[in-house]
Amino acid sequence: MSFIDADKRKFFNEVREKSGQPIDLCYQCQKCASGCIATGFADYYPNEIIRLVQLGQKERVLNSSSIWICSSCEMCGARCPNGINTAEVMDALKEMAIAAGTVKEKNVLLFHNTFLSSVRAFGRVHEASMMGLYKLKSGDLMSDMDFGMDMLKKGKLPLLPHRIKARGKIKDIFNKTAH
């Protein structure tokens, strides 16, 4: 793609490289958007995100809610006639938004981080403490109490975490892959 503005070119190239997807091939057929469950709940359609990347619109893309509301269901990529896996593009954009400090859906990131801290500590996610911690930090304490109590009663939320033996190795994997 040709650009007049060097920053715009840089952003486009970065997304293409990081995601490994041929985003230059998109011709806006909107097959991705037609099957996307996130449309209607987010600010841009997936094809719009691709177009904005093609146009080097870094701020608009990295500040969008779409990249976080995308559930990674992979419908878009399975149907794209040009082999663009938009879910991979969305993941690359999430990582870039984290690095740039422009995360629109803060609770989604908070959830991811809380989950991964649990995995880092125990080697497996401990659902009870992970959910409790997420609720505390997000301030969303009261919702779903009924489901939580029901699950506790049914023994579906064991209170003690299972710690795997290879915890040292898991910490190592986390450290070696840290940004």
Add this chain to the structure above:
Amino acid sequence: MRLSYYPGCSLKATAKEYDMSARDACKGLGIELVELDDWVCCGATCAHSTNHMLSIALPSQNVALAQRAGMDLAIPCAACYSRVKKADYVLRNDDVMRQKVEDIVDFKYNASVNVHSLVEVVGQLGEKAIAEKVQKPLKGLKVVCYYGCLMVRPPQVTCFDNTEHPMFLDNIVKALGAEPIQWSYKTECCGASLSLTSKDVVHGMVGRIIDAAKEVEAMAIVTACPLCQSNLEMRQAKGTDLPAFYFTELIGLALGLPATKKWSNLHLVNPNPLLQSLSLAD
């Protein structure tokens, strides 16, 4: 048939009836599952949304363990399956990434084990072999099979029968004597990964799926994913009471296994009234 078994974190907690029914159903069908020793969380959506390298390296640790155990790997959870399968796909096809991951995880990949979803393992037995084991056909039970997103996509990685209109779950359910109804929401995503953080969005996504199931007069939904199952039961409109079964629970019922009631009692939407109305449970 002997396989390594990777239950994943959900099956040890919120989806424990899937774990229990998967073990019993497989035993009943002559499949021996050996739990992978000291398995680690696959990282789920949380890893691949925030750190690509971590999202391949974490499940690769499980591939390493499976390789050591020397048997193919069966995974009941669609989300875990998708992550471990993806890691195996990358290790198999991307030389540059393989070297990096081998370094991080400290193992040598040899492509000797295959990663399967548990549905695939059961489906490959064939309808006839499954039907032969049936003691109590699930007569009168009309269901829709819900595959969701992670089991069938991306197609290059999962290689299932048909991405848009898969049939393997329908075929199993049919072999059990139930009636799978065709519908158009088989592979739509239910948004489970957003269930805690963006409830309004997820209510909308689940609502569409439940409406479509009701439109074809399904009595229940059949899944092979702990996230779908709990999300569909938790986020459906109050008073809907459409139960979601794990396919292994239906196998247990049809095979006449003794523990089925224990599994049913763990659901958030009680499936017992439906089963009793069809004389499939007491």
